[in-house]
Amino acid sequence: MLGERLCPRGWTTGAGTAVDFVGIESVGESNVMAGRSIGVRVGMTKRCVLMALGSVVLATPVRAQIDTSGLYTIPMAASRDKTDDVIRMLQAGKLPSGTDDAGETALHYAAQFGDIRMMQALLYYKASVDARDQFGDTPLHWAAQRGDTASMQMLLDAKATVDAPNKQGITPLMMAAKAGQLAAVRLLVKSGADPHRGDFTGRDSIGWAQGKPGILQLLRAAN
Numbered sequence: 001m002l003g004e005r006l007c008p009r010g011w012t013t014g015a016g017t018a019v020d021f022v023g024i025e026s027v028g029e030s031n032v033m034a035g036r037s038i039g040v041r042v043g044m045t046k047r048c049v050l051m052a053l054g055s056v057v058l059a060t061p062v063r064a065q066i067d068t069s070g071l072y073t074i075p076m077a078a079s080r081d082k083t084d085d086v087i088r089m090l091q092a093g094k095l096p097s098g099t100d101d102a103g104e105t106a107l108h109y110a111a112q113f114g115d116i117r118m119m120q121a122l123l124y125y126k127a128s129v130d131a132r133d134q135f136g137d138t139p140l141h142w143a144a145q146r147g148d149t150a151s152m153q154m155l156l157d158a159k160a161t162v163d164a165p166n167k168q169g170i171t172p173l174m175m176a177a178k179a180g181q182l183a184a185v186r187l188l189v190k191s192g193a194d195p196h197r198g199d200f201t202g203r204d205s206i207g208w209a210q211g212k213p214g215i216l217q218l219l220r221a222a223n
């Protein structure tokens with residue numbers, strides 16, 4: 001079966017070899033993946049990650065030293081793009097969906113940074129995919145505004161609400177249209193986003209895309 005497989009840092013293969021998250025690589029029945037981050041090849045076993053059809057199976061965690069004072073939180077580590085620290089705290093049992101003073105979760109920061117490795121770990125540990133920050137934005141809003149289709153696809157595969165409105169009624173599609181992110185707009189429309197849905201002023205995604213002819217054409221052609 002063709003799937004997407006990876007091994008994360010701090011987890012072990014069947015042979016007990018600790019490896020890094022190496023990104024996603026599609027593989028077939030050869031059951032082998034490339035350990036690009038550390039320059040090795042790792043034989044895939046059931047204890048490596050298999051991500052296919054939106055499901056993830058993670059391996060046995062390796063114990064790691066972390067700050068147990070409670071002052072260093074997952075959102076704090078995520079805001080600094082400290083992916084290793086986030087993973088270690090998740091392994092230690094800290095909740096994945098806590099917020100910082102700005103109302104941001106670690107998944108919001110992963111989407112802002114485009115940190116796929118962090119996002120994979122958070123989603124495996126059941127981080128809330130539709131968490132809202134102080135403005136009502138979800139991680140998908142942030143990824144769409146950046147045009148980060150890899151992060152967007154991962155969030156959508158995890159059942160993110162494609163037309164989630166923020167506190168102004170603005171959806172990820174509106175954000176992508178306003179930012180001129182054609183690929184993001186295409187992905188959202190393909191995933192079922194409604195280009196005719198309006199924000200709280202009645203302005204739809206076509207209105208948000210004024211001055212961007214390629215996006216306007218795509219939105220007008222959508223059913």
